[in-house]
Amino acid sequence: MDMLANLSLGFSIALSPYTLMLAVIGCFLGTMIGALPGLGPSNGVAILIPITFTLGLDATSALVLMTSVYYGAMYGGRISSILLNIPGDEPALMTTLDGYPMAKNGRAADALVLSGVASFVGALLATIGLMLLAPTLARIAFKFGPAEYFALYLLAFCTLGGVASNNQAKSAIACCIGLGIAMIGVDSSSGLPRFTGGNMHIMDGIDFLVAIVGLFAIAEVFFFIEGHGKNSSIGVKLGKVRIPWSDIFEVKWVMLRTSLLGFIAGILPGAGASLGSFLAYMSEKSIAGKDGGFGTGVPKGVAAPEAGNNAAAGGALVPMLTLGVPGSGTTAVLLALLMTLNITPGPTLFTDRPEVVWGLIASLLIANVVLLLMNVPLVSFFVRILQVPAWILLPGVTMISFVGIYSLSGSYFDLLLMVAFGVLGYVLRKLDVPTVPVILGILLGGHMEDKLRQAMVLSEGDPLYLLTSTPIALGLWIAAIVGFVAPMFLRGVLKKPQRVTD
Amino acid sequence: MSSDRLFGLVVLMVALAFIASATQVQTSFLQDPVGPKTFPILIGVVSAISALVMIFKPDPDPQWPASRTLLNLFIALVVLIAYAFALKPFGFLLPTAVTAAVLSYQISPRAVPAMLTGVGLSIGLFVLFKYALKLGLVPFPKGVFG
Numbered sequence: 001m002d003m004l005a006n007l008s009l010g011f012s013i014a015l016s017p018y019t020l021m022l023a024v025i026g027c028f029l030g031t032m033i034g035a036l037p038g039l040g041p042s043n044g045v046a047i048l049i050p051i052t053f054t055l056g057l058d059a060t061s062a063l064v065l066m067t068s069v070y071y072g073a074m075y076g077g078r079i080s081s082i083l084l085n086i087p088g089d090e091p092a093l094m095t096t097l098d099g100y101p102m103a104k105n106g107r108a109a110d111a112l113v114l115s116g117v118a119s120f121v122g123a124l125l126a127t128i129g130l131m132l133l134a135p136t137l138a139r140i141a142f143k144f145g146p147a148e149y150f151a152l153y154l155l156a157f158c159t160l161g162g163v164a165s166n167n168q169a170k171s172a173i174a175c176c177i178g179l180g181i182a183m184i185g186v187d188s189s190s191g192l193p194r195f196t197g198g199n200m201h202i203m204d205g206i207d208f209l210v211a212i213v214g215l216f217a218i219a220e221v222f223f224f225i226e227g228h229g230k231n232s233s234i235g236v237k238l239g240k241v242r243i244p245w246s247d248i249f250e251v252k253w254v255m256l257r258t259s260l261l262g263f264i265a266g267i268l269p270g271a272g273a274s275l276g277s278f279l280a281y282m283s284e285k286s287i288a289g290k291d292g293g294f295g296t297g298v299p300k301g302v303a304a305p306e307a308g309n310n311a312a313a314g315g316a317l318v319p320m321l322t323l324g325v326p327g328s329g330t331t332a333v334l335l336a337l338l339m340t341l342n343i344t345p346g347p348t349l350f351t352d353r354p355e356v357v358w359g360l361i362a363s364l365l366i367a368n369v370v371l372l373l374m375n376v377p378l379v380s381f382f383v384r385i386l387q388v389p390a391w392i393l394l395p396g397v398t399m400i401s402f403v404g405i406y407s408l409s410g411s412y413f414d415l416l417l418m419v420a421f422g423v424l425g426y427v428l429r430k431l432d433v434p435t436v437p438v439i440l441g442i443l444l445g446g447h448m449e450d451k452l453r454q455a456m457v458l459s460e461g462d463p464l465y466l467l468t469s470t471p472i473a474l475g476l477w478i479a480a481i482v483g484f485v486a487p488m489f490l491r492g493v494l495k496k497p498q499r500v501t502d
Numbered sequence: 503m504s505s506d507r508l509f510g511l512v513v514l515m516v517a518l519a520f521i522a523s524a525t526q527v528q529t530s531f532l533q534d535p536v537g538p539k540t541f542p543i544l545i546g547v548v549s550a551i552s553a554l555v556m557i558f559k560p561d562p563d564p565q566w567p568a569s570r571t572l573l574n575l576f577i578a579l580v581v582l583i584a585y586a587f588a589l590k591p592f593g594f595l596l597p598t599a600v601t602a603a604v605l606s607y608q609i610s611p612r613a614v615p616a617m618l619t620g621v622g623l624s625i626g627l628f629v630l631f632k633y634a635l636k637l638g639l640v641p642f643p644k645g646v647f648g
Contacts, residue, residue: 169555173513176549180520180542187538192528194538195520218582225578225608226567391610392619395602398582399627406589407631415586423579430564431509449541456536 007131010358015366019064022057023363026065027371030072035080035382036393041073042436043220045333046212047397049340050404059341060356064363066337070330071123071367074273074313075375078115078306079382083108091273091309094281098294098301105297109379110244114299115306116375117248118255122307123368125259126266126314130321131361133267134350137322141347144323146454147469151476153448156269156325158484160437168488170433178441179448181206188450201413208336208442210405210414214421215428215435217401222426224394244299251303254284262308266315269325276312277305314364321345321357326443329436336443506560513553521546574608581605599624 013019033044045066052062077092082099095115102111144152157175184195185205196202261283262276284304285294294301316331324345326332338345343356350357375382405418428435459465467474524542567575581604588597603620607613 167556167561169552169559170561172552173549173556176517176545176552179545180549183542183545187527192538194527194542195523221605222575222578225574225605226571389610391606391616392623394609395605395619396623396627398605399598399602399623402585402589403627403631412586412590415589416583419579419582419586422582426575427509430566431505432561432564433509452541453536 006135006354006358007362009355010360010362013060013355013359013362015362019061019359019363020366022061022065023068023367024370024374026068027072027075027367027374030069030074031076031079031371031375031382032072033069034073034076036076036388041070041077041330042212042333043216043397044073045070045330045337046209046216047401047404049209049333049337050213050408051400052337053340054404054407059343059353060359062337062341063343063356063360064367066334067360067364068367068370070334071310071313071364072371073330074123074310075116075119075371076382078119079112079379082111082115082302083383091277091305091312093274094277094305094309095302097281097305098297101295101297102299102302103297107297110247110299111297111302112379113376114244114247114251115302116372116379118251118303118306119310120368120372121255122259122262122310123314123371124365125256126263126311126317127361127364127368129263129311130314130318130364134318134322134357134361137318138347138350141322143470144347144472145469146451146458147465147467147473148476149323150448150451150455151473151480152269152323152325153444153451155476155480155483156444157437157440158480159269160328160434160440167432168484170431171437174428174434174437175441178438178443179445180441181211181438182442182445183449188446201411205446206417206442207409207414208439209340209408210418211421211442212333212336212439213401213405214418215425215438217397218418218422219425219429219435221394221398222422223429247299251300254300254303255307257287258284258304258308259311262311263315265308266312266328267318269319269323273309273312273316273328273330276315277309280308281305321349321360322347324447326440329439332436332440332443336439339443504560505563505566507557510553510556510560514550514557517546517549517553520549578605578608594628595624598627 029048030041030044034041048066048069052065055062057065074091078095078099080086081092081095082103085096085100099111099115102108160171160175182205184202186193186196186203193203258280262273262280265276265279266273268275281294281301281304284300288294288298288300313328313330316326316328317334319325320331320335322345324335326335335345343349343353401418402415405414408414425435428438455465455469456463459469467477521543524539524546527538527542529537529539566572581601585597585601599620601620602623603616606619607616610616
């Protein structure tokens with residue numbers, strides 16, 4: 001079968017000692033980064049991008065390293081969620097609901113191992129889904145013309161803002177900020193500068209890496225300074241780490257169901273791991289009913305969101321690889337990585353550079369296994385990492401960000417821009433304006449405008465072409481509008497459960 | 503005035519400036535039907551509408567930090583800006599040590615650990631980046647060590 005042949009191609013690349021080593025390093029780094037509160041997958045991957053670039057790794061190796069970091073960070077996020085009740089990133093919020101109570105009941109080690117296994121199952125099933133689904137979707141993507149792509153980008157922006165935030169106007173503003181920044185620089189079609197004010201430094205436009213590192217990492221430093229590094233020390237003891245086989249057996253159906261749900265949630269552009277873990281938790285809670293004991297520290301309550309969010313993370317890779325539209329914040333950063341490496345995701349990726357895609361998929365499978373093997377014995381080591389105080393960690397993170405960005409361009413102007421983005425990120429987060437749409441806007445703004453113009457050229461100025469070019473375009477437009485408007489009405493119905501407070 | 507209203511107002515001003523600036527963009531003679539002005543103007547209009555919504559329906563205010571903390575944040579900001587300017591003429595080790603120390607002090611105000619952190623991070627990161635990852639970092643300012 002075609003897929004097996006491709007898979008063996010992928011494995012032949014992925015199983016080379018060099019790539020394996022990179023995968024292990026990536027998983028290790030990623031778990032540490034994900035475990036440290038305040039860092040999270042997006043920040044970690046963002047800070048590492050300039051460094052990966054300057055290391056001069058070739059495309060496949062860089063991709064293997066960064067996706068291992070990505071998956072590792074997802075695994076790592078649960079460590080601080082369960083032990084500290086501080087979600088490592090947004091999807092980990094659901095894990096705190098049952099993970100922390102379970103830890104307080106003295107079953108911290110069980111919770112950690114259980115979530116490790118659930119994450120493995122979710123990620124494995126998602127990777128298999130990716131293998132099956134991606135080539136088919138790539139073939140459909142060939143039919144996408146500029147109008148379809150424009151509608152797809154619109155869908156991503158509308159759903160990303162809509163689902164993740166509480167206030168539609170703020171998400172709209174965030175998207176527009178990102179798109180507006182993307183407009184700065186020389187216009188691709190006409191070759192004339194826009195919004196540069198004659199400043200040579202921004203003639204080239206604003207580099208998305210500068211924006212990402214500034215918005216995520218530098219803003220984090222400001223938040224830590226504001227909070228005076230108040231990090232509650234670990235209030236729960238770890239105890240002996242053993243594998244809770246009975247619990248694992250008990251939750252097997254939960255894991256399968258939530259993986260499927262998470263995978264589908266992840267595929268939708270704009271929705272991502274957060275939605276996956278949220279849907280997984282809520283659905284399992286209603287299936288378990290009142291006697292399920294969700295919220296008091298039940299194994300199902302830990303397994304469900306973990307499997308869900310890892311499956312969603314895998315699912316988010318599907319639209320990113322096949323269509324070039326990120327399914328979540330972290331995949332947006334991965335997209336940035338691909339663009340740095342000069343790889344254009346999309347249907348052509350599968351035909352022109354199959355070794356990249358299949359090598360990536362094979363290494364994802366390997367990374368999943370490596371992570372599972374590493375996590376169970378190394379849990380106590382990672383817990384010790386959490387003891388690193390914030391006043392060493394954050395200056396370190398800042399300096400690494402500076403070095404990373406400086407090594408890319410050597411220009412002090414980019415560093416200034418990065419600090420400016422840091423301030424912007426701080427203000428935006430304070431005001432509850434989501435920052436992920438800003439990143440997405442900077443990444444995709446140019447493409448979105450290009451597609452709009454191409455579509456107009458094809459239709460010779462008829463704006464209705466955007467809607468009517470194919471039924472796909474119309475469907476995407478409807479989905480976009482629904483995705484933007486619906487949360488305003490559903491907000492009362494789907495209430496986000498609040499964090500467990502001590 | 504609530505923070506949201508203030509932010510909405512700022513965004514509105516910026517959006518209007520954006521639209522005005524967009525109309526000034528030079529257009530070449532070889533042009534597609536949309537042109538380089540349309541998309542920016544579209545974005546500006548959407549931002550303006552959203553900003554108006556924010557002004558008329560503001561969310562409750564977030565917790566802005568106390569003035570002492572604001573001062574800390576401001577110092578951190580100034581140090582970071584100075585770092586950006588200082589990196590080229592002064593090399594890597596000195597500015598990094600100073601910046602890391604100041605940031606560490608801001609997070610946890612103990613002078614000696616902060617200074618140790620600064621120096622430690624500076625040297626440690628330099629070794630890591632220069633020898634482990636082979637990035638080209640200049641350790642000292644040009645005049646000092648040849």
